[in-house]
Amino acid sequence: MADDPQRNFRSAYYEKMGFRGVEEKKSLEILLKDNPLDLEKLSTFSQRFPLPSMYRIHVWKVLLGILPPHSDSHALVGGYRREQYQDIKEALEVMRYINSSTPSTLVYLRMFQLENQVLPRCSEMLPPDEESEDFLAVSRAMEEIVDDPVDCYWLIKCFITQFYTKFGDSVPHLPKSLEHYLSQEEPRLLAHLKSTGALLQLPYSLWFRRCFAGCLPECSLQRVWDKVISGSCKILVFVALEILLSYKIMLLGINRPEGVVNFLSNIPQENTDAIVTKAVELWQKYCGNPVHAVVLQHDGIFSCKQHTDDLTHLVRWRLDSCTSISVLLNSFSSFLMAACTAERSMKRKERLNLSSSSSEQTLSAAVSRVQGACNPSLPYIACRGRSPGQFGGRLLPRLQPLLVRLHGQDVLLLQLPLGGTVAQLDGQRVSP
Numbered sequence: 001m002a003d004d005p006q007r008n009f010r011s012a013y014y015e016k017m018g019f020r021g022v023e024e025k026k027s028l029e030i031l032l033k034d035n036p037l038d039l040e041k042l043s044t045f046s047q048r049f050p051l052p053s054m055y056r057i058h059v060w061k062v063l064l065g066i067l068p069p070h071s072d073s074h075a076l077v078g079g080y081r082r083e084q085y086q087d088i089k090e091a092l093e094v095m096r097y098i099n100s101s102t103p104s105t106l107v108y109l110r111m112f113q114l115e116n117q118v119l120p121r122c123s124e125m126l127p128p129d130e131e132s133e134d135f136l137a138v139s140r141a142m143e144e145i146v147d148d149p150v151d152c153y154w155l156i157k158c159f160i161t162q163f164y165t166k167f168g169d170s171v172p173h174l175p176k177s178l179e180h181y182l183s184q185e186e187p188r189l190l191a192h193l194k195s196t197g198a199l200l201q202l203p204y205s206l207w208f209r210r211c212f213a214g215c216l217p218e219c220s221l222q223r224v225w226d227k228v229i230s231g232s233c234k235i236l237v238f239v240a241l242e243i244l245l246s247y248k249i250m251l252l253g254i255n256r257p258e259g260v261v262n263f264l265s266n267i268p269q270e271n272t273d274a275i276v277t278k279a280v281e282l283w284q285k286y287c288g289n290p291v292h293a294v295v296l297q298h299d300g301i302f303s304c305k306q307h308t309d310d311l312t313h314l315v316r317w318r319l320d321s322c323t324s325i326s327v328l329l330n331s332f333s334s335f336l337m338a339a340c341t342a343e344r345s346m347k348r349k350e351r352l353n354l355s356s357s358s359s360e361q362t363l364s365a366a367v368s369r370v371q372g373a374c375n376p377s378l379p380y381i382a383c384r385g386r387s388p389g390q391f392g393g394r395l396l397p398r399l400q401p402l403l404v405r406l407h408g409q410d411v412l413l414l415q416l417p418l419g420g421t422v423a424q425l426d427g428q429r430v431s432p
Helices: 005-016 021-032 039-048 053-063 071-094 105-113 130-145 149-167 171-185 187-196 204-209 218-229 234-246 248-252 257-265 272-287 311-315 335-341 356-362
Strands: 301-303 351-353 380-385 403-404 408-418
Touching: 005 408, 021 053, 039 053, 039 218, 039 248, 053 149, 053 218, 071 105, 071 149, 105 130, 105 149, 130 149, 130 204, 130 218, 149 218, 171 204, 171 234, 171 272, 204 234, 204 408, 218 234, 218 272, 218 335, 234 248, 234 272, 248 257
Parallel strands: 380 408
Antiparallel strands: 301 351, 403 408
């Protein structure tokens, strides 16, 4: 693809004319024709590019598990989802929790509580707690994005469930990440927020628990949710960071923490699209463009999920916190040596056979071992196999972070036990 000058010229021309989504839309349409759908590729696409509005809801439903990867089953499963929605709603009506005048967002909340077996007694109804308020905020925002109430409920439920399942442990640490990146971008503003006591009172719940629902208008919010649904909660940090940077002058003039919180909780709605665009750029600057993970199987076969002209692009996943990821680290210099020499052939081949003999010959290639903690700024390659530490019939040293160079870029090699999950997101916890 990169060798096609006509294609490159056309893409560059479209972008200069403001039609940035032309090529992306075609690529997404190709992905959506797969049967079954490749969830990994859809996630990667959603993180690298904004989703076209005509496909957004469908992609969300697939990524959230509302619809299965097999396209042939979508109509059948969609019918089951609608029946389940009606059954839950009718049950609440019979129990007199809801009626025809109940706001739809409250209906969704009661349905969610019933499905999760936390529905309170009618006699014990209290004002919504913090978790319920978060749910209602997300519900109000989703209602503005989705017209069909059935789709709306399932998207709300699965979005919130996925968010807290995947990122529940990471959310409390997001304010600290925001402070770190703010110190890199605007230390003067950080010092001001600390001195006034506003830093500890920023609207973190609005930003990180509600994913900016109620803060950003829906036209901007859905672009942020594209990234969250496809697997990155770190985008929330950079949206918050860009809000602080965009209103830096205003914030520097406010000396009372209540004033800072009040302003940030009700930011002007005019330039939020620009804020989200710049936030995505910051996210890519610090975290890199996520692409498909490279998986090296211990049976001597290297599998590549994506055609590419430069192998370097395949290893740009970044690791934010090694302490939250349970991994075994091994020496796979043989993979790098073979992959570098076979880079061009990978354009036409999805699988590259690595024999045990070649791995033995290249295993002695010069490498630099990194002892102790891993460097969080390094990209990595995740590997998974039958028996940790074994490759090509040879037992390799364990628990040793391996630092190698690929095309002039430092790359960290990790290994996951069989059945582990490849870390595809910044800060995502991986449980082997």
